[in-house]
Amino acid sequence: MKRFLGVTLITLTAATAALAQPAGQPPGMPPRPGFVNTIAVSGTGRSTVTPDRFSFTLGVQTVGATVDEAVGENNKRVAAVIAALKGAGAQDKDIQTANFNIWPQQDYQEGRLARILGYQVSNSITVRSSKVSDAGRLLGIAISNGVNTSSGINFEVADPAKGRDQGLRAAFDDARAKASLLAQAAGRTLGPAIMISEGTQPNAPQPYPMQRAMAMEAKASNDVPVEAGSQENVYNVSVTFELR
Numbered sequence: 538m539k540r541f542l543g544v545t546l547i548t549l550t551a552a553t554a555a556l557a558q559p560a561g562q563p564p565g566m567p568p569r570p571g572f573v574n575t576i577a578v579s580g581t582g583r584s585t586v587t588p589d590r591f592s593f594t595l596g597v598q599t600v601g602a603t604v605d606e607a608v609g610e611n612n613k614r615v616a617a618v619i620a621a622l623k624g625a626g627a628q629d630k631d632i633q634t635a636n637f638n639i640w641p642q643q644d645y646q647e648g649r650l651a652r653i654l655g656y657q658v659s660n661s662i663t664v665r666s667s668k669v670s671d672a673g674r675l676l677g678i679a680i681s682n683g684v685n686t687s688s689g690i691n692f693e694v695a696d697p698a699k700g701r702d703q704g705l706r707a708a709f710d711d712a713r714a715k716a717s718l719l720a721q722a723a724g725r726t727l728g729p730a731i732m733i734s735e736g737t738q739p740n741a742p743q744p745y746p747m748q749r750a751m752a753m754e755a756k757a758s759n760d761v762p763v764e765a766g767s768q769e770n771v772y773n774v775s776v777t778f779e780l781r
Contacts, residue, residue, distance in 0.1 A: 574780040575731065578715045582707025582772045584700030588692035588765045591672045594635050595679050596661035596686040604639060604656045611658040614683035619662065621682040625675055627664060635661040659686070667695065669765050676761035692765045704772035705735070712776040720780055728779030736773030 597614045601607030619632060638659045643651040664675060672690065694700075713727075720727040 573731075574725075575777050576716050576719060576727070576780045577732075577775065577777045578712045578719070579736065579773060579775045580708040580710070580712025580715065582704045582709070582711060582774075584704035584707070584770050584772070585767050586694050586700040586770065587767055588669060588694055590665065590667050590693040590695050591669050591690060591763075591765065592663055592665040592693070593672070593676060593690040594661055594663045594688045595676075595684040596636070596659055596688075597683055598657060598659045598686055600642070600655055600657050602655050604658075607656040607658040608639070611660050615660045615662070618679050618682045618684055621678050622664060622675060625678050626668075626671065627666065627675060631664055631666050633663045633665075635663040637661075661686070661688070672765070673760040673763035676763065680761070690763065692768070694768060700770055701772070704770055705774065708772045708774040709733070709776065712774055713778075716776070716778045720778075723780075726781040728781045730776050730778050732777040734775045736775060 595618070597611055597618065599607050599611040599614065601610055622632060623629070636659070640657045640659075642654045642657055644654050645651050664679075666672070666675070669692070676690075709730075713730075717727050
């Protein structure tokens with residue numbers, strides 16, 4: 538008789554534990570306080586902003602029989618370019634020397650030491666400004682005053698937070714829409730967000746290469762055609778929602 542009662546008590550205890558098991562928790566696992574069903578999704582949002590800054594790097598290359606000759610000619614032409622840019626409205630803080638190089642021009646013949654024919658000097662300057670509409674005009678002025686090399690032009694957004702709010706809201710809305718669809722498909726109801734984390738950072742501004750090579754014979758009246766376009770930033774978020 539005692540043995541029978543013991544078996545009955547064990548059976549009732551196991552049944553009581555099964556009833557206390559939270560919904561969605563694997564059977565046989567001990568109860569976890571505050572356990573809730575959840576669904577985790579990711580969302581993507583985009584925002585489009587207009588660049589409000591530009592920068593370009595231009596240079597002057599000269600050749601001379603001696604270093605002094607090549608450097609002297611280069612100095613005069615670079616000084617003329619800088620003076621023309623400042624005369625067109627560029628400020629001292631907008632102009633920065635980017636690079637300066639001297640290369641010997643050598644004649645290589647088999648079995649003989651290289652013979653120096655002359656020297657090539659290159660001096661590059663970077664121009665930055667928040668007046669995007671002046672980009673083409675300043676490029677044209679620089680070309681007409683002696684520039685004969687260019688490495689491209691970049692358009693930037695000065696404030697990295699510009700468009701961020703719009704992009705993050707769009708990313709969250711995308712995540713909620715996915716979660717709602719999945720919850721509905723499972724016959725469940727979507728609850729509030731209980732965890733949110735931001736994913737990748739917005740895209741970095743991309744350079745816009747110049748479409749035409751610089752020409753030494755460019756005329757002073759020719760502004761370079763430049764279009765700033767727009768920049769798209771992408772935002773990603775991961776959201777965990779309660780599933781009811």
